Amino acid sequence: MTKSQAIKHFGSISALAKALNVTYEAVRQWEVVPELRQYQIERITQGTLKASQHDAAA
Template sequence: MKKEAVIKHFGGVVKVASALKIDHSAVSQWGENVPQLRAFEIERITNGALKADFTPNQDHA
């Protein structure tokens, strides 16, 4: 899940932070991709409008 898509969906960093009940500075610290656990939380609170798109890492099998 791309951070840019999440911010666009919610209408800003502050609104993302409010929806997740975290500080906006935490959202600002995310890289290009939303951290995995947050992505699943966002998928849940958006009722699937945004999808967590993680696949298992095959390098560590």
């Protein structure tokens, strides 16, 4: 998911931050949504937003 998708779903950066129990500034500083936060958002939204799948090859 992108940062803008998450913000759009929650309606604002403030609402997204509150749902994740983090500060507005923490969310604002993301260039991309951190992977663990993506899974947290997926769970909070009951799968409406999906975490991006990355190859774990290495």
